[in-house]
Amino acid sequence: MTPDIHPVLELLHVSKTYPGGSVKAVDNISLSVEKGAILALVGESGSGKTTLLRTIAGLEVPDEGSLILSGQVISEGRKAVPVHKRNIGMVFQDYALFPHMTIAENIGFGLKGMTQAEKKRIIEETLALTNLEENPGKYPHQLSGGQQQRVALARALAPKPEILLLDEPFSNLDSILHDRVREDLRKIVKATGITTILVTHHTRDALSMADQVAVIHKGRLLQMDAPRMIYNHPVSGYVANLFGKYSCINCIRTEGGMQTPFGKMPAGNTEISPRMSRLFCRPEHIIVLKKNSPQPAEGSVLTGVVEAATFLGDHVRIEVKPENAQKARLILHADTFYEPGTNLRFIIRPYKFVDFGDPEAE
Incomplete structure (x- = not known):
């Protein structure tokens, strides 16, 4: 049987300008992401990468262009499928955990329309996947930064979304934890097979985690390629400089x-x-x-x-x-x-x- 290599997500000529803005935050971007792949959106602050992620999530509506998720048009022009109907998981930069809920309760928050037995089974499976089995009854404030990040990831993964969005997931971690958590996160995401989009300004994270890297600058897509191609064969001095000395x-x-x-x-x-x-x-x-x-x-x-x-x-x-x-x-x-x-x-x-x-x- 031929493996499914059709894109899970397609963006076609997407543009977005904020009210009162004089320039486009996202300017005519087209790209696609295959099933099970990790795409890193890389750029400096203000480049448009987070706006693009929020547009995919449905938190922003593009002025122009189309977004297609698993063959379904979820946004076209000013018409958009609501956030809660997109089956998209998202891990925010600050994790956004519910402080009054335990780990297990945080993970189960998005599990709707199922029996308690089904919900319990999914929570236990997700706890095991994210190596949180020993802490289901603890509260977020009792956890380390790395553990809190895994709880946020587990909560996003539990409903089995079609696509997972990660917004600067390592920004709150110290340098000692950073590399280890990044490696753990890649293993977890790859184990689920869920298509993932990562926004980061850390080029090392993009190169080591992603299957494809998209460089965004002033709202435009400069280059999208495999990490080694981006690093060794940049299309411009800007892309070359972004990824290190040359x-x-x-x-x-x-x-x-x-x-x-x-x-x-x-x-x-x-x-x-x-x-x-x-x-x-x-x-x-x-x-x-x-x-x-x-x-x-x-x-x-x-x-x-x-x-x-x-x-x-x-x-x-x-x-x-x-x-x-x-x-x-x-x-x-x-x-x-x-x-x-x-x-x-x-x-x-x-x-x-x-x-x-x-x-x-x-």
């Missing part, structure tokens, strides 16, 4: 490749268009060659001079300049501290030629 240096086209300030780079299997005049890479893509090591079979060896070195614990951040007077700079991560003025030989793998510049120049 280098982007000017090149001059030559036969079979590009001449960089650090040496010649072959084109490889990449077709270089006339607009592609810069080389893009991440710090970890630059591999320093030890003294007297042979030239690798693949790629050209580049040369440069260490301008600055910073020890950061698990790696040393190195800034390399060309041997000539050009202003280009490369940032790389090394396992050895190199004093400024040291000559380095290195290769870049992988790399790509791009037609975008630095985000400040765009």
